[in-house]
Amino acid sequence: MHVLQALGEMLIFPGALYGLIISMLLAWLDRKLVAVMQGRVGPPIYQPLADTIKLFAKEDLDTEGVNPTLAGLLPVVALACTMTAALLVPVGNHAVISFQGDLVIALFLLSLPTLALFMAGWIVPSVYNVVGGNRTLLQYFAYEVPLLLGLAAPAAFSQSWRITDLMARQAGYRWFVLGMPLGFLVSSMGLIGKLERVPLDAPHAKAEVGAGPLTEYSGRKLAFWRLTSWLQTVVGINLMIAVYLGGADRMWRYWGLGTYLLKMLAYLGGLALVQVLYARYRVDQVSRISWRVLVPLGLLQLLVTVWLGA
Amino acid sequence: MSQITLPIGPQHPLLKEPMALRLGVEGERVVSAEVEIGYVHRGIERLMQERTYLQNMVVVERICGICSHAHATAYCQAVEALLGVAVPARAAAIRVLFCELERIHSHLLWLGVLAEAIGFTTIFMYAWREREHALDAMESISGGRIAHGANLIGGVRADLTPDLAIALGSALRTIEERLGLFDDLVERDRSFHRRTQGIGLMTLDLVRAQGVVGPMARASGASYDVRVDAPYAAYSWLRPPVPITEEGDVWARAWVRVREIRHSLAICRQLIVSLPEGPLAERVPHRVPAGEAVIRIEAPRGELLYYIQSDNSDSPARVKVRTPTLPTLMALKQVLPGLQTGDIATVVAGADLCMACADR
Numbered sequence: 001m002h003v004l005q006a007l008g009e010m011l012i013f014p015g016a017l018y019g020l021i022i023s024m025l026l027a028w029l030d031r032k033l034v035a036v037m038q039g040r041v042g043p044p045i046y047q048p049l050a051d052t053i054k055l056f057a058k059e060d061l062d063t064e065g066v067n068p069t070l071a072g073l074l075p076v077v078a079l080a081c082t083m084t085a086a087l088l089v090p091v092g093n094h095a096v097i098s099f100q101g102d103l104v105i106a107l108f109l110l111s112l113p114t115l116a117l118f119m120a121g122w123i124v125p126s127v128y129n130v131v132g133g134n135r136t137l138l139q140y141f142a143y144e145v146p147l148l149l150g151l152a153a154p155a156a157f158s159q160s161w162r163i164t165d166l167m168a169r170q171a172g173y174r175w176f177v178l179g180m181p182l183g184f185l186v187s188s189m190g191l192i193g194k195l196e197r198v199p200l201d202a203p204h205a206k207a208e209v210g211a212g213p214l215t216e217y218s219g220r221k222l223a224f225w226r227l228t229s230w231l232q233t234v235v236g237i238n239l240m241i242a243v244y245l246g247g248a249d250r251m252w253r254y255w256g257l258g259t260y261l262l263k264m265l266a267y268l269g270g271l272a273l274v275q276v277l278y279a280r281y282r283v284d285q286v287s288r289i290s291w292r293v294l295v296p297l298g299l300l301q302l303l304v305t306v307w308l309g310a
Numbered sequence: 311m312s313q314i315t316l317p318i319g320p321q322h323p324l325l326k327e328p329m330a331l332r333l334g335v336e337g338e339r340v341v342s343a344e345v346e347i348g349y350v351h352r353g354i355e356r357l358m359q360e361r362t363y364l365q366n367m368v369v370v371e372r373i374c375g376i377c378s379h380a381h382a383t384a385y386c387q388a389v390e391a392l393l394g395v396a397v398p399a400r401a402a403a404i405r406v407l408f409c410e411l412e413r414i415h416s417h418l419l420w421l422g423v424l425a426e427a428i429g430f431t432t433i434f435m436y437a438w439r440e441r442e443h444a445l446d447a448m449e450s451i452s453g454g455r456i457a458h459g460a461n462l463i464g465g466v467r468a469d470l471t472p473d474l475a476i477a478l479g480s481a482l483r484t485i486e487e488r489l490g491l492f493d494d495l496v497e498r499d500r501s502f503h504r505r506t507q508g509i510g511l512m513t514l515d516l517v518r519a520q521g522v523v524g525p526m527a528r529a530s531g532a533s534y535d536v537r538v539d540a541p542y543a544a545y546s547w548l549r550p551p552v553p554i555t556e557e558g559d560v561w562a563r564a565w566v567r568v569r570e571i572r573h574s575l576a577i578c579r580q581l582i583v584s585l586p587e588g589p590l591a592e593r594v595p596h597r598v599p600a601g602e603a604v605i606r607i608e609a610p611r612g613e614l615l616y617y618i619q620s621d622n623s624d625s626p627a628r629v630k631v632r633t634p635t636l637p638t639l640m641a642l643k644q645v646l647p648g649l650q651t652g653d654i655a656t657v658v659a660g661a662d663l664c665m666a667c668a669d670r
Contacts, residue, residue, distance in 0.1 A: 038435040127316050131335075131651065198429055199501060207324040207427040207655035279501040280429025282652035283338060 014091035016083055023230035024048040026268055030233070033272035048230065055223035063216045065125040071217075074120045075224030078113035082231045085109035089238045090163055092248040092260045101161045103243070107148060110235065113228050114140050114194065117203075120225070121213025132212025135203040135283050136196075142290035143193025143200065149298030150187025153180050153305045154243050163239075167247035175246040183301040184244045186294050188270075191236045193286065195229070197271060199278040200286055237267045313341060316651065320349045324427060324655050327665035331658065335651055343646035345639050351669040358629045363389055363463060363598060366626070371457040373631065374667040376416050379408045379448075380609035381631070381667075382461040384616040387542060389463045391603040392620050395594055399586035401465035402543040407581045408448060408460050408468075409543075409607075410574040414485065415444035416610035417525075417567040417574075420662045421492060424564065427659035428505040433495060440488050447481040450474055465591025475582045482582075486575050492568050496561070506561035510645050510657035513558060520644075521637040524612020525570065526661065529563040531556035536608035550577055560660035596624045609634060611662055633667035 009015055027048040035042025062068040087096040088106040095102070114136060121133020154176040155161050158169045170176055177184040193200040204212030211217075214225055241247060241263045248256035281289065319330035328349035334342035354373055358366045370385040371378040383405050390397060397405075418441035425433035445455050452460040452468035460468040470478070495502050512522065517530045527534055535552045537545045553569035555562045598620040605616045612634030619628040638661050645657060 034431075038432050039439055040435060127314055130314075131316065198431075201429060202652060205429060205652070205655070207429075207659065208652060210323060276432045277501075278430070279425070279433075279499075279505050281501075282505065282650060284650060284652070285504065 009096045010087065014094065014096065015087060018091075019083060019086045019231055019234065020227065023227070023234045024052070026234055026237075026264075027230040029265070030268055030272055033269060034275055037272065037276045052223050052226065055218070055226070056220055058219040060219045060221070063124055063126075066123050066216075070123055071120070071221060074116045075221050075228065078116040078228045079224050079231070081109045081112040081116075082228050082235060086231060086235050086238075088163070089235050090167060090242045090247055091238060092257050093167070095164055098162060098164045103151065103155060103161045103163050103166070106163070106235075106239065107151070110194065110232065110239075111140070111144060113232065117213050117225070120217070121215075124213075124216045126216050128210040128215040129213050132203050132209040132215065135209070136213055138283050139193055139196070139200065139203055139286055142287045143190045143294075145190075146186045146290055146294035146298050147190025147194060149295065149302060150183045150185075150190055151239075151243055153183035153298075153301045156302060157305045157309050159309075163242050167242050170246040171249075173246065173249060175244065177244040180244075180301055180305060182297050183305070184240075186298040186301065187244070188240065189294055191240060192271065192274065193290070195233055195236055195271075198275040199281050201280055202283045202286060205280055233268075233271075237264055237271075240267060312336070316340075316654075318654065318658070319346075324658060325665075326423060327663070329663065329665045331646070331654075333646065333651075333654065338651050340647050340649045340651065340654065343643050345643050347639065347665065348669055350666050354670045355629050355631060358626055360625065362596065362624045363626065364596070366629075367459075367461065367463065368457075371459065373670055374633075374664055375456050376419060376664060377412060377609045377611065377614070377667065378457050379405075379412045379460060380607060380614050382458075383409060383543070384605050384607045384609075384614050384631075385618075385629075386461045386463050387607065388603040388605040388616045388618040389598060390594075391605060392598050392601050392618065393463075393594055395464050395592050397465050397543075397592065398588045398590065399544070400469075400588045401590050403581055403585050404466045404468065404470055404590075405461065406544040406548065407470065407578055408452070408458060410577045410581075411444050411448050413574045413610045414571050414578075415441045415448075417571050418444070420567060421564065423662075424506075424560070424656070424659045427655040428502070430502065430505075433492075433502075436488070436491060440485050443481045443485050447478050450477055462591050464594040465589070467590070469590055470582070470585060475585075478578070479582055482575050482578055485571075489568070489571060489575070492571075496564050496568050502564075503561060505653075505656055506564060506660070507557075507559055509560045509653050510649070510660060511558050512641055512645060514556075516641055516644060517558075520641040522612075522641050523634045523637060524608070524610070525563055525566045526612065526634075526638055526641075528552065528554050529566045530558035534613075536606050536613050540606060542605075542607055544581070548577055548580065550574075560656050563660050563662070597622065598624070598626075611635060611638075611664055611667075631667075631670060633664065633670075635664045635668040638663060639668065 028045050032042040085106045088102045118133045118137045121129040154166050158166050196203050245263045248260035313334050313336050316333040316335045319325050320328040330346040332344040333340050358369055370381045373381045418437045422434040422437035448458055449455040451474050452458040460466055512530045514531045517527045517532050533554050537550055538552055550573050553566050600622040602619050607614050615632040617630040618626050621627040642661055
């Protein structure tokens with residue numbers, strides 16, 4: 001029975017199947033929100049699914065001069081890492097796996113796909129892929145530290161690196177975002193960088209480097225990369241909700257799920273709003289803003305938290 | 311760090327029309343630039359020697375999909391100069407009306423392309439949405455959205471009836487209302503400033519040396535606008551103000567163009583109110599006496615020059631078109647080296663290149 005339950009959690013809820021469905025739904029909602037804010041109609045709800053099916057149905061091409069094993073392996077590794085991270089980050093109140101230090105492991109698992117993406121660009125002998133891959137790596141160094149610093153403040157305050165502990169500390173609407181708004185903003189900016197969303201989407205700036213590291217990819221491999229990116233969005237939002245927004249509050253008896261969903265939509269709406277409101281940063285501007293603004297702010301938040309907590 | 315060649319074009323998401331930039335890149339910095347054009351050469355100048363003057367009206371409008379009316383106007387003026395015909399006042403005014411509507415939609419299109427190049431898709435969508443109003447207005451007057459077919463040799467074919475004038479007025483109001491957004495973008499939006507200010511600097515010396523014209527030149531402090539410096543059609547009494555700034559960067563080009571949209575709207579409104587009465591066109595002969603004519607007009611991108619040589623037949627002996635994009639390309643070749651790769655798109659999109667015009 002225990003094995004069956006574990007399998008069910010991994011494969012169905014809140015693991016692979018649920019993760020894919022919710023990530024496609026959020027991908028659609030994201031596009032729809034942006035479209036509506038821009039005065040467009042936007043895609044129908046099944047668009048991400050249709051895209052995925054189409055990509056899977058296409059011929060699996062091997063790019064000339066690329067090691068086919070590596071090109072095929074990287075997206076699988078990326079998706080697997082993201083899915084594993086999805087098991088560590090609570091969906092609502094419930095994380096499949098939870099242990100001391102899972103926050104660090106989740107962040108580590110979330111950073112592997114970025115490195116895989118860089119490699120996917122680097123192994124293709126095309127300028128756009130290589131330049132896009134380089135930018136992915138440059139941006140990785142820029143946003144990863146703010147993201148970690150931003151998430152470190154609540155962890156330091158709670159004196160625990162376990163996500164469920166952080167959620168427990170926020171019970172009764174004492175959300176960390178209220179006490180540590182700076183940390184929330186810094187880590188949100190880091191998350192935007194990780195997800196390569198506007199304004200930090202220089203690695204795949206269409207007018208400059210085409211699709212960036214994924215320029216020469218199509219078919220199944222591209223589908224895996226897409227799914228990875230969509231799932232990363234979900235995991236990232238879940239992480240922010242758990243660490244900063246109090247996870248699933250119990251407003252009334254069974255309304256935890258409702259508040260959780262509301263927070264998810266609100267956070268996604270925020271991301272979409274940022275996408276609508278800003279122009280893209282250049283890669284060097286990303287680094288500068290990260291190290292001159294975000295990192296100091298994150299450190300400040302951490303110091304204040306530690307000082308007040310002590 | 312070793313140098314790699316970053317090819318942009320002939321097909322690239324940045325480019326709306328085919329051209330090729332071969333950029334030598336070291337890390338994130340451009341060290342050399344080659345510009346290749348000719349991918350949309352259709353031999354239009356030669357074709358025009360094979361067609362009659364009247365048939366050529368259709369051909370010239372198809373040189374460019376954005377400034378089609380500017381080409382048609384320049385061509386008509388050149389033929390009229392050869393014939394010694396003066397167009398009626400009402401025709402001259404309607405030509406100018408179309409010129410200004412075209413300027414509005416061309417500048418809005420450019421703003422959208424620039425916004426998309428810097429990843430600001432919202433402005434791209436908004437700019438192109440407002441552009442539709444100008445296109446719709448032109449379609450309702452002449453029947454053509456892109457190739458308007460508004461001109462005739464000797465006058466115009468499309469008339470601005472009172473009904474159409476009312477519709478046009480409301481379209482202009484709509485554009486004007488929403489233009490405030492683009493004013494805000496240029497004047498205040500920091501994320502726009504971050505990507506455009508100090509980027510792609512063109513000095514006045516470079517502008518003069520390469521003969522850059524139009525908004526590109528006016529953004530570098532060159533006070534030159536054919537509408538004012540050598541007025542034609544109804545511009546002799548309209549006298550549009552010429553916005554000039556000296557920064558010479560992509561931001562300045564945006565500033566100049568947004569200002570020009572405002573002035574163009576004012577001219578259109580003035581024309582609706584004070585449209586001269588009278589006939590729409592003069593009758594002209596098919597045969598054009600031998601001679602040469604050079605005509606300059608201010609297309610949305612700057613000075614457009616037409617040279618026509620006639621030989622007392624019903625088709626031109628030689629047509630030469632000089633478009634404003636060509637000097638811009640020459641200047642671009644000098645501006646690109648030294649840029650960050652992230653700024654290539656900004657500068658190229660900000661140059662408002664019209665390859666179909668340049669290649670013909």
